[in-house]
Amino acid sequence: MVGWFDVEQLAGTGIRAVLSSVFGAYADKRETIASINEIEIYDEYSTANEVWLDYISDTGDGFNSTFTMAKTIAKDQLQVKTGNSELTLPRAKVVVFGGDQVYPTPARETYQNKFIGPLEAAAPWVKGGKEADMFAVPGNHDWYDGLTSFIKLFCQKRWIGSWQTKQNRTYFALKLTKNTWLWAIDIQLEADIDQPQLCYFDYVALHRMQKGDKIILCSAEPSWVNHTSKREDKTYQNLEFFQKKYIADKGMEQILTLAGDLHHYAHYAQVTASGATHHKITSGGGGAFMHPTHHLPEKLVNMQEGDFNLKKTFPEKSVSRKMAFGDLLFPFYNTSFGFFMASIYLIMAWSLFIASSFDAHTPDIFDQIKTLGVSDISCAYRRLGFTFFHSPTAVIIMLIFAFGFYKFCDVNSSKRKFIGVLGLVHGLLHILLMLLALWAFTYVNHTILGITGTINMSIALSLEAFFIGGFFACMLMGIYLLVSNLVFGIHDNEAFSAMKIAGYKNFLRMHFKDDQLTIYPIGIKKTARWKFVNNDLKTTDTISPELIEAPIIINLK
Numbered sequence: 001m002v003g004w005f006d007v008e009q010l011a012g013t014g015i016r017a018v019l020s021s022v023f024g025a026y027a028d029k030r031e032t033i034a035s036i037n038e039i040e041i042y043d044e045y046s047t048a049n050e051v052w053l054d055y056i057s058d059t060g061d062g063f064n065s066t067f068t069m070a071k072t073i074a075k076d077q078l079q080v081k082t083g084n085s086e087l088t089l090p091r092a093k094v095v096v097f098g099g100d101q102v103y104p105t106p107a108r109e110t111y112q113n114k115f116i117g118p119l120e121a122a123a124p125w126v127k128g129g130k131e132a133d134m135f136a137v138p139g140n141h142d143w144y145d146g147l148t149s150f151i152k153l154f155c156q157k158r159w160i161g162s163w164q165t166k167q168n169r170t171y172f173a174l175k176l177t178k179n180t181w182l183w184a185i186d187i188q189l190e191a192d193i194d195q196p197q198l199c200y201f202d203y204v205a206l207h208r209m210q211k212g213d214k215i216i217l218c219s220a221e222p223s224w225v226n227h228t229s230k231r232e233d234k235t236y237q238n239l240e241f242f243q244k245k246y247i248a249d250k251g252m253e254q255i256l257t258l259a260g261d262l263h264h265y266a267h268y269a270q271v272t273a274s275g276a277t278h279h280k281i282t283s284g285g286g287g288a289f290m291h292p293t294h295h296l297p298e299k300l301v302n303m304q305e306g307d308f309n310l311k312k313t314f315p316e317k318s319v320s321r322k323m324a325f326g327d328l329l330f331p332f333y334n335t336s337f338g339f340f341m342a343s344i345y346l347i348m349a350w351s352l353f354i355a356s357s358f359d360a361h362t363p364d365i366f367d368q369i370k371t372l373g374v375s376d377i378s379c380a381y382r383r384l385g386f387t388f389f390h391s392p393t394a395v396i397i398m399l400i401f402a403f404g405f406y407k408f409c410d411v412n413s414s415k416r417k418f419i420g421v422l423g424l425v426h427g428l429l430h431i432l433l434m435l436l437a438l439w440a441f442t443y444v445n446h447t448i449l450g451i452t453g454t455i456n457m458s459i460a461l462s463l464e465a466f467f468i469g470g471f472f473a474c475m476l477m478g479i480y481l482l483v484s485n486l487v488f489g490i491h492d493n494e495a496f497s498a499m500k501i502a503g504y505k506n507f508l509r510m511h512f513k514d515d516q517l518t519i520y521p522i523g524i525k526k527t528a529r530w531k532f533v534n535n536d537l538k539t540t541d542t543i544s545p546e547l548i549e550a551p552i553i554i555n556l557k
Contacts, residue, residue, distance in 0.1 A: 057260025330478025342470025
């Protein structure tokens, strides 16, 4: 799994995210490929008696989880547990990847290793074997290079194992029955939808559809959830505009909205006065770390279509809440971040020692506090604080911590005012913990371990600040993520990416037949661990697909 708290990873992803958001609107390749490619509408599926379609999103993170999902969707006959019985579902003819096909960034080699490789290994192309069509929607991680790699992979009719890519743009329209369509739109990093894309769907609606046709809308983000919980989210405004002007105003009926981006399963439903049902489903369990469900609202209000009620989540909210306590093991999941924090503690110890050594007539700070016990801790803090503010390096570290952890605070996930204060408190606690640790190490070294001499004390303090200090700094980070998530409802992404949870994967298998759509939400609680044995990938684990909830049936008449 991607180490999201690895220092190199944090810096690299942050820089790419900033660059893509700043320059994305000025280097929009959607307009370029629209100018060189003809309009293609994929209506061949509507002539069949039935169509099976898989929707899977957020793949390409850990190999075990991605390969487990690839093997599952590639099975000719998939056995799915439902209560005390089993369903047998055939392999889908069409697979739609709903966004973020690879993590952390869409470099060519990353796509090869984390997306193409697992799929080709799971279902290699064999002459005369079963083949399927592949479509994909770009997510924010696919956009980090301006769609360069995405377009080369998905828009050139390539084979990936036994799947062939079909689309020639980053958006597409599939006709699945005589009156049912799947529209996949590309809402790029909260920017406005490009004009060629709007013209494409306007053409589909005016020239290929009739009033009353049903539409399944796919978007890369579940903006209906973000609209309810986040302080600012432009993607819902874009989605709302598109739904009204290109679906509702043209007399079409939107029956289902699909998205990934959040790595869990969540199903919202609305029953209108006429008895029609509209569903909104997040299914982002294709291979990336698990996102929590315990903060999902029980009701979506002020939606364009009306209010929606939460029907089912995977994992259950109670399970998700318990899993949050895994952040108490933060140091063991994120050793790279631990070494980074350890280095900061070590620099702090050295800077205080240097700052207190300019006056030859005054003992250094560690000589001053080595005999101060618990009852004298306030005096120790005053002396450490005095030296601290006479050290330019220490002050710079304090300012970096205060600003860094303030910016790290997930203020956009809450509509509460002043939630950013949590970030400042977090940074202050790290400063206080540093000073507390240095006092404790000094006192224990002198009083209990009997270490004497400046050189010996300096060596001991350096080792303790690096190893023990770094460990407790990681513990403080884990506690902060746990408390801010469970108490204040923020940091869903950071709190759960830190744990790299590979389980609770999911996808949708959809069956179109006889004016009826049946959706089978399939979950896998535990992914298999794979090993390369005798030129093949093997596992001793059991993959147990199960129905997350009863099949969702939608009338297409």
